[in-house]
Amino acid sequence: MNDAVKTMMMSIRYKICGEPFSDATKKDFSDDFLMRLFRLSEAHDMAHIVGSALEENRLLRSESKVAQLFRNRIMIAVYHYEQLNYELGRICETFEREKIPFIPLKGAVLRQYYPKPWLRTSCDIDVFIREKDLGRATVKLEKELSYRSEGRGAHDVGFTSPFGIRLELHYNFVEERATEKSELPLKNIWNYAYADENSVRYRLTNEMFYYYHIAHMAKHFVSGGCGVRPFLDILILNGKIKYDEEKKAELLKKGDLVEFERAAKKLCDVWFKDEEPDDITETMQKYVLSGGIYGSAENRAAAKKKSEYMRSRIFLPYDVLKEQYPVLRKHKMLFPFMQVRRWLGLIFKGRLKQYKIAAKANKAVGNGKREETAKMMSALGL
Numbered sequence: 001m002n003d004a005v006k007t008m009m010m011s012i013r014y015k016i017c018g019e020p021f022s023d024a025t026k027k028d029f030s031d032d033f034l035m036r037l038f039r040l041s042e043a044h045d046m047a048h049i050v051g052s053a054l055e056e057n058r059l060l061r062s063e064s065k066v067a068q069l070f071r072n073r074i075m076i077a078v079y080h081y082e083q084l085n086y087e088l089g090r091i092c093e094t095f096e097r098e099k100i101p102f103i104p105l106k107g108a109v110l111r112q113y114y115p116k117p118w119l120r121t122s123c124d125i126d127v128f129i130r131e132k133d134l135g136r137a138t139v140k141l142e143k144e145l146s147y148r149s150e151g152r153g154a155h156d157v158g159f160t161s162p163f164g165i166r167l168e169l170h171y172n173f174v175e176e177r178a179t180e181k182s183e184l185p186l187k188n189i190w191n192y193a194y195a196d197e198n199s200v201r202y203r204l205t206n207e208m209f210y211y212y213h214i215a216h217m218a219k220h221f222v223s224g225g226c227g228v229r230p231f232l233d234i235l236i237l238n239g240k241i242k243y244d245e246e247k248k249a250e251l252l253k254k255g256d257l258v259e260f261e262r263a264a265k266k267l268c269d270v271w272f273k274d275e276e277p278d279d280i281t282e283t284m285q286k287y288v289l290s291g292g293i294y295g296s297a298e299n300r301a302a303a304k305k306k307s308e309y310m311r312s313r314i315f316l317p318y319d320v321l322k323e324q325y326p327v328l329r330k331h332k333m334l335f336p337f338m339q340v341r342r343w344l345g346l347i348f349k350g351r352l353k354q355y356k357i358a359a360k361a362n363k364a365v366g367n368g369k370r371e372e373t374a375k376m377m378s379a380l381g382l
Helices: 003-017 031-043 047-056 065-097 107-113 131-144 180-186 206-222 229-240 245-254 258-273 279-291 297-302 306-314 318-324 332-348 352-364 367-379
Strands: 102-104 124-129 148-152 156-160 166-170 193-195 202-204
Touching: 003 031, 003 047, 003 229, 003 258, 031 047, 031 065, 047 065, 065 102, 065 107, 065 124, 065 131, 102 202, 107 124, 107 229, 124 131, 131 148, 131 156, 131 166, 180 206, 180 245, 202 206, 206 229, 206 245, 206 258, 229 258, 245 258, 258 279, 279 297, 279 367, 297 367
Parallel strands: 124 166
Antiparallel strands: 102 124, 148 156, 156 166, 193 202
8 A cells, every 4th residue: 555545544544443643653744745635535535524523633735725724624524514405304203294104224224323414424315215206206305305306217216305415216126137146136125124203214134234235335335446445434334333144145045245344354454453454455455545535436436358348338228127117017028128228318417528538448448457357256256
């Protein structure tokens, strides 16, 4: 790890685990180094954590430009958390009143386990409901909370609040089938949920909540990277929650994610407990750090053979396309027409630029990186 990566991980350990900065680290950093640290931590949505750790250890000079960048990220993280929490409260109250069963997901649940909830950032609010309740929920969100619908996708409906907060209202956990069997345990998600007393708010069992985190993380991992935050979540989840280990292992085995989860925990130990990496975690580390929180086009291209990558972007298989166009479930003969409809949608929605970026990245990735990435993915069972 280079110095910027080491300092980012040390800052995270200070804020999340309470580990003190070493005396060797307590020195004045140059503005150039701090700017590199800011860009790295910003790419992984960790700048607020790193900035807070540096501030508390008096490692930021008050007059410097980069110090202000870190402080701005802290203020934005706190403010955004308050907005998310307020909107989540409104959504929960509405669904409770209308008796619409729902399950809060991801950051809405995870942040309670962090030392301070604003330390666990998220871009949006994720809530799961039954598909049969989707129409009623949409009406209430639009009419009573003034949310604007952004249209129905293959597995969720996107909404935006009057204040710009995004809600993803999920009704299906089967997304892009990027990780083969990982969606199998998620098909009957309500079997792993229990309601609060006198409430329609449900919570996933600890084992399923952990499994869902790993499955969602794996989906992003194979699609170009997932950033540092999901690994920090693993550290939090394994440190704060008790599990029935047999049930957790059963879910991971059913979803074919045993090896990925084992390696992800190993990388957590490398980053947050000073363990030595092995060959696979060394490759994972490079892959994750280079991709940032949303992954990179180069990583996405490296995960497939050059001849397969663009073809997989253009021609979606039936099992994926039917989630985007449910009519295919009953009328498979419409598959070629829905493929064309999707292409036309990409053209008229101005998304062809994404394919140009993908083609450029596919051409730029060398055989060495493809071989290294393929070996890693194989070892991880992905």
